[in-house]
Amino acid sequence: MSTVWPREEVKPPKNAYPPWLAAQLRGENVAVPQSVIDKYYPKIEPSRPSPPPKIHGDHGEVPAKYVPPPIVVQQRPKILVKFKVLSVSDRPIFGFSIRANDEDLTTDAKGEAQIIVYQGHDFTWSTGRESGWSIPVGAKRRLRMVGMVPIAQTFPIGASTTILIFPESGEYKFNGQNYAQTITYATS
Numbered sequence: 617m618s619t620v621w622p623r624e625e626v627k628p629p630k631n632a633y634p635p636w637l638a639a640q641l642r643g644e645n646v647a648v649p650q651s652v653i654d655k656y657y658p659k660i661e662p663s664r665p666s667p668p669p670k671i672h673g674d675h676g677e678v679p680a681k682y683v684p685p686p687i688v689v690q691q692r693p694k695i696l697v698k699f700k701v702l703s704v705s706d707r708p709i710f711g712f713s714i715r716a717n718d719e720d721l722t723t724d725a726k727g728e729a730q731i732i733v734y735q736g737h738d739f740t741w742s743t744g745r746e747s748g749w750s751i752p753v754g755a756k757r758r759l760r761m762v763g764m765v766p767i768a769q770t771f772p773i774g775a776s777t778t779i780l781i782f783p784e785s786g787e788y789k790f791n792g793q794n795y796a797q798t799i800t801y802a803t804s
Contacts, residue, residue: 697739698730698778699723703750704785709761712748712783716741723748733773742768743783767797 633641636648697716701709701723708727713720717740721729733739745766749758765786780789786797 692735692737694732695735695773695776696730697733697773697776698728699741699781700778701727701729701748701781701783703752703761704782705753707750707753709748709750709783712743712761714741714743714781735774736772738770739773740768740770741779742766743781747783765797765799769795769797 636652640648699714699716699721701712701714703709708723708725710723710725710727712723712727712729714723714729715721716731717733719731721731723729743764743766745764746760746762747764748761750761751758761783764783767781767783767786767788769788771790777791782788786799788795788797
């Protein structure tokens with residue numbers, strides 16, 4: 617609360633403001649000099665052009681990668697390779713598993729399985745020790761095939777052929793020739 621009575625009005629000292637400003641403070645319509653306008657006017661500097669916006673996935677100019685011309689490859693025909701699995705008594709072994717060119721084959725009731733491969737390519741196949749069923753001569757029920765010789769072979773295939781396999785003895789017949797799988801026993 618003010619202790620001075622009557623209240624004093626604080627007036628600005630004379631000649632404290634330039635005359636044009638003092639005239640504006642009194643509410644008179646006085647022209648403002650151009651120099652003052654230039655001095656207090658906000659300066660807008662010319663803006664530089666902004667870079668174009670980036671597009672997601674656009675990597676600009678990417679150097680081209682050399683791609684050799686396409687190679688003309690001779691297409692080889694596909695041929696049929698048939699397996700026929702027989703027991704020692706020439707009875708078909710059905711449900712026998714053969715792994716041929718990364719495919720799992722299973723023989724049917726006639727002991728046959730087939731696969732289609734490219735001519736001239738290496739053909740890889742293998743069998744296991746316990747697989748399939750057979751009906752012995754004179755028996756009325758099937759017999760589980762166990763303790764057979766595992767066979768694994770790789771050879772080129774030139775024409776359609778049938779491979780006869782005798783897994784109990786480790787023999788197979790290919791292109792009219794008989795082959796025997798060597799038996800290796802693990803030392804105990």
